[in-house]
Amino acid sequence: MDYIEVIGFVAAVLTTAAFLPQVYKTWQTKDVSGVSLTMFITMFTGVILWLVYGLFINSLPMLVANTISAILIFTVIVLKIKHHKK
């Protein structure tokens, strides 16, 4: 793997793992008022499309990264809806 592919790999890991701290914070604090549901739903839709795109171009890294992102984003969406104060 040359250094350019390493940059792409690290970028993929970071932009996938980035959702983990938000899942943890929301899980711990139940503080969802400041979290934008629209952002997470839009992001979820985009990530699913990247997943479909990855399927079509047979890109395993895209499949793996976007599946993890989709699961993490979906978790935030469920927590946001569950702890949303009327």
Added chain:
Amino acid sequence: MDYIEVIGFVAAVLTTAAFLPQVYKTWQTKDVSGVSLTMFITMFTGVILWLVYGLFINSLPMLVANTISAILIFTVIVLKIKHHKK
């Protein structure tokens, strides 16, 4: 542009534009307690690396999408730090 490229294009637009509602919500409400700074800093780092990767592989769409994402994410980071209650 065949339908597979269209899927990739729409995915790129959604995962870029997704940050806009969070910028708007945070700008309007100043409610940042539930927003994870770690997520946005990790995402920012990842997006910058995707930008560098896009430079190396001469991908204009990656340059454009990740530049917009970086600006939006950076805005959320500034708002989060500015409105963070001690």
